[in-house]
Amino acid sequence: xxxxxHLWLVPILPFLGFLLNGVLGARMPKKLxxxxxxxxxxxxxxxxxxxxxxxxxxxxxxxxQCGASTASVSLPYVETFARxxxxxxxxxxxxxxxxxxxxxxxxxxxxxxxxxIHIYSVGYMGHEEGYARFFxxxxxxxxFMTVLVLAGNVLLMFVGWEGVGLASYLLIGFYFDRxxxxxxxxxxxxxxxxxxxxxxxxIFLLLTNFGTLTFGEISARFSAAPIHLVFENxxxxxxxxxxxxxxxxxxxxxxxxxxxxAGKSAQLPLYVxxxxxxxxxxxxxxxxxxxxxxxxxxxxxxxxxxxxxxxxVALAIVAIVGAATALFAATIALAQNDxxxxxxxxxxxxxxxxxLACGVASYASGIFHLVTHAFFKALxxxxxxxxxxxxxxxxxxxxxxxxxxxxPVTFATMTIAVFTxxxxxxxxxxxxxxxxxxxxxxxxxxGKLLWFVGLVTALLTSCYMFRLWYLTFLGEPRxxxxxxxxxxxxxxxxxxxxxxxxxxxxxIGIDRFSAFLAPVTSVTRRPAIHSTATPEIPLTLAxxxxxxxxxYIAHSFYARKSERAAQFAxxxxxxxxxxxxxxxxxxxxxxxxxxxxxxFSKYVLxxxxxxxxLGGAAWLLAGLASLVGAILQRWxxxxxxxxxxxxxxxxxxVLLFVLFYGTGFSFATIVRH
Amino acid sequence: MTLLQHDVPLSWYLLLSAALFSLGVIGFLIKRNLITVFxxxxxxxxxxxxxxxxxAREWNMVKGQIFVFFVMMVxxxxxxxxxxxxxxxxxxxxxxSVDRIDLMKL
Numbered sequence: 001x002x003x004x005x006h007l008w009l010v011p012i013l014p015f016l017g018f019l020l021n022g023v024l025g026a027r028m029p030k031k032l033x034x035x036x037x038x039x040x041x042x043x044x045x046x047x048x049x050x051x052x053x054x055x056x057x058x059x060x061x062x063x064x065q066c067g068a069s070t071a072s073v074s075l076p077y078v079e080t081f082a083r084x085x086x087x088x089x090x091x092x093x094x095x096x097x098x099x100x101x102x103x104x105x106x107x108x109x110x111x112x113x114x115x116x117i118h119i120y121s122v123g124y125m126g127h128e129e130g131y132a133r134f135f136x137x138x139x140x141x142x143x144f145m146t147v148l149v150l151a152g153n154v155l156l157m158f159v160g161w162e163g164v165g166l167a168s169y170l171l172i173g174f175y176f177d178r179x180x181x182x183x184x185x186x187x188x189x190x191x192x193x194x195x196x197x198x199x200x201x202x203i204f205l206l207l208t209n210f211g212t213l214t215f216g217e218i219s220a221r222f223s224a225a226p227i228h229l230v231f232e233n234x235x236x237x238x239x240x241x242x243x244x245x246x247x248x249x250x251x252x253x254x255x256x257x258x259x260x261x262a263g264k265s266a267q268l269p270l271y272v273x274x275x276x277x278x279x280x281x282x283x284x285x286x287x288x289x290x291x292x293x294x295x296x297x298x299x300x301x302x303x304x305x306x307x308x309x310x311x312x313v314a315l316a317i318v319a320i321v322g323a324a325t326a327l328f329a330a331t332i333a334l335a336q337n338d339x340x341x342x343x344x345x346x347x348x349x350x351x352x353x354x355x356l357a358c359g360v361a362s363y364a365s366g367i368f369h370l371v372t373h374a375f376f377k378a379l380x381x382x383x384x385x386x387x388x389x390x391x392x393x394x395x396x397x398x399x400x401x402x403x404x405x406x407x408p409v410t411f412a413t414m415t416i417a418v419f420t421x422x423x424x425x426x427x428x429x430x431x432x433x434x435x436x437x438x439x440x441x442x443x444x445x446x447g448k449l450l451w452f453v454g455l456v457t458a459l460l461t462s463c464y465m466f467r468l469w470y471l472t473f474l475g476e477p478r479x480x481x482x483x484x485x486x487x488x489x490x491x492x493x494x495x496x497x498x499x500x501x502x503x504x505x506x507x508i509g510i511d512r513f514s515a516f517l518a519p520v521t522s523v524t525r526r527p528a529i530h531s532t533a534t535p536e537i538p539l540t541l542a543x544x545x546x547x548x549x550x551x552y553i554a555h556s557f558y559a560r561k562s563e564r565a566a567q568f569a570x571x572x573x574x575x576x577x578x579x580x581x582x583x584x585x586x587x588x589x590x591x592x593x594x595x596x597x598x599x600f601s602k603y604v605l606x607x608x609x610x611x612x613x614l615g616g617a618a619w620l621l622a623g624l625a626s627l628v629g630a631i632l633q634r635w636x637x638x639x640x641x642x643x644x645x646x647x648x649x650x651x652x653x654v655l656l657f658v659l660f661y662g663t664g665f666s667f668a669t670i671v672r673h
Numbered sequence: 674m675t676l677l678q679h680d681v682p683l684s685w686y687l688l689l690s691a692a693l694f695s696l697g698v699i700g701f702l703i704k705r706n707l708i709t710v711f712x713x714x715x716x717x718x719x720x721x722x723x724x725x726x727x728x729a730r731e732w733n734m735v736k737g738q739i740f741v742f743f744v745m746m747v748x749x750x751x752x753x754x755x756x757x758x759x760x761x762x763x764x765x766x767x768x769x770s771v772d773r774i775d776l777m778k779l
Contacts, residue, residue, distance in 0.1 A: 637775070638775035638776060639771075639772065639775050640710075640771045640774065640775070641702055641703075641771055641772070644701055644702055645702055648698055648701075648702065
């Protein structure tokens with residue numbers, strides 16, 4: 001009944017772009033590279049729009065005709081390739097792509113924002129070395145990200161998951177001749193290994209306990225009643241469905257998945273790679289480390305939420321991790337001076353909000369915030385990129401200031417983004433953040449605490465974003481830019497479009513949005529916590545008040561008397577140092593984990609295992625072989641007559657052997673004839 | 674036919690063959706001149722041929738005689754190639770002493 005949508009084209013187009021630009025890019029003219037790099041994501045985006053339209057029209061027809069529809073497409077729409085990927089008899093894994101409401105929303109964000117950032121990159125990377133390499137990596141990222149989103153089973157999702165990690169690594173280390181960039185890439189990859197380890201264990205646990213990796217079949221296991229009626233040969237009997245694994249195992253699976261999600265989405269305690277990832281070019285930070293890849297963890301939790309619904313403990317941990325990360329990262333962001341690092345910590349903090357939303361089983365609001373965050377955070381990064389571009393590579397906010405007049409479009413769009421993230425109505429993040437806070441407040445006593453943390457985070461968010469705004473755009477210029485780049489049109493257009501989305505993105509409202517997502521994300525089992533009535537209007541007013549308060553604080557510190565911030569920092573030197581140094585987390589990890597690991601590798605693995613045991617064994621074998629060789633080579637005199645003598649002796653020896661221990665053949669038998 | 678068979682016993686032929694073969698082996702081992710070594714090889718081949726025809730005669734089987742033709746053929750080919758090599762060696766090194774042709778070592 002479903003017509004074919006050719007979903008596979010969505011990932012394949014960017015992959016073709018990757019191949020063309022990756023293999024031939026260096027030999028092609030720049031215009032062709034640009035065309036391929038832009039057209040691949042555009043094609044993908046148009047495919048997604050087409051798919052969206054097809055499903056929307058079908059849905060409308062279904063409504064109009066009340067069930068008896070001629071609908072050609074109904075969600076969830078599954079596209080499975082005829083040949084299984086892994087076939088092990090008992091179970092098999094297919095290349096299956098699933099389109100449902102959740103993946104549709106994600107696809108629109110990934111390809112839409114991705115396309116805009118590709119356009120922006122044309123202007124931003126125009127003068128850089130490795131232009132074709134950059135676009136091929138971006139397309140590769142888009143390929144893996146769409147695979148991740150569309151995957152119909154956990155294993156295929158894991159392929160996409162690892163793939164985006166690879167693309168992220170390649171792009172963080174894009175300027176690989178800079179040691180700091182190469183190290184940041186390695187750090188991102190290694191920290192993600194820890195998370196991926198958890199994810200893999202989760203996959204194994206899923207396979208052993210559920211016997212399937214397909215999302216649909218896992219959900220079906222939960223919805224199937226354990227005992228049900230079976231009608232057979234006219235008699236009714238009770239039958240037991242496949243039993244569910246017990247709660248402890250489900251909790252363990254959820255915690256493993258959470259570890260994976262925390263790695264990819266930069267949550268406590270695995271967030272350390274994201275600030276360093278800002279070594280990559282700014283469009284990369286916008287696309288991968290703000291809008292799309294880092295939200296994969298949230299997507300994973302929303303995708304497997306049936307499991308989390310049955311593991312209240314794991315769900316509570318998700319919420320606590322999210323809230324703690326949100327608050328923790330927001331405090332660090334207050335004292336950073338690198339414009340991109342402020343935004344990086346802000347991203348971590350906002351991802352914490354999404355985890356918080358998932359943790360209170362309000363997946364729709366988490367995804368809602370994911371969408372609006374993709375708009376305004378991509379905008380913030382792109383605007384910051386425009387600032388950095390104009391300042392000739394300067395990223396330190398203390399040397400900026402007064403850019404309001406020089407970069408009017410950037411200033412206008414950045415202002416919209418700042419007001420959006422701070423949560424002013426009626427901009428996008430106001431709605432999504434409000435939805436999360438309301439959902440948290442309704443979630444029992446723990447929820448009240450989470451709500452309070454969320455509110456404090458909102459205050460801090462407003463503070464540090466306005467601090468960034470004042471330091472960058474207002475006041476007097478604090479340094480002479482070395483050389484002025486004018487901002488090309490290809491950079492301005494995405495800014496304007498994203499600004500419009502940041503304004504309007506939330507107007508759909510959480511109610512309609514969660515109704516749209518309901519077939520996928522509606523909670524399958526109510527947690528035991530009783531929902532309390534939510535005083536919605538006071539909550540909203542509190543959120544708005546906090547946004548204004550943050551603005552006021554930033555204004556009084558950075559606009560009126562700019563020396564006040566320094567005085568404040570001087571008044572609490574210990575606290576300031578602690579925050580400015582990011583709570584010394586990197587140093588603590590270095591001392592507790594990295595140094596001992598290095599020592600272990602060097603002394604135990606390097607000296608004892610490698611040098612002594614393996615090296616000794618290899619040396620012993622080689623010595624034995626050369627000793628035997630030294631003895632045997634004396635035989636090879638080169639003297640023909642000595643060879644002949646050995647030959648004759650050998651022949652005689654064989655003859656004697658046959659004579660005395662003969663195998664039934666002897667001269668005696670010959671003579672008898 | 675029977676006359677021949679019984680006048681000279683089988684063992685005589687074999688002893689002659691063994692003696693010829695031993696002479697060949699000894700010549701091969703102790704002579705220094707490459708051509709003499711080569712002749713020793715021919716001697717060994719013909720000693721074996723003698724054994725073949727003897728047994729063929731003794732058991733009235735033609736296989737041994739056929740084999741002799743093979744051996745002769747190989748010996749002829751070997752003589753052609755071997756003599757060519759010997760000439761080449763002599764041209765290159767101006768000696769035919771086996772002890773001085775000893776490049777085949779490490």
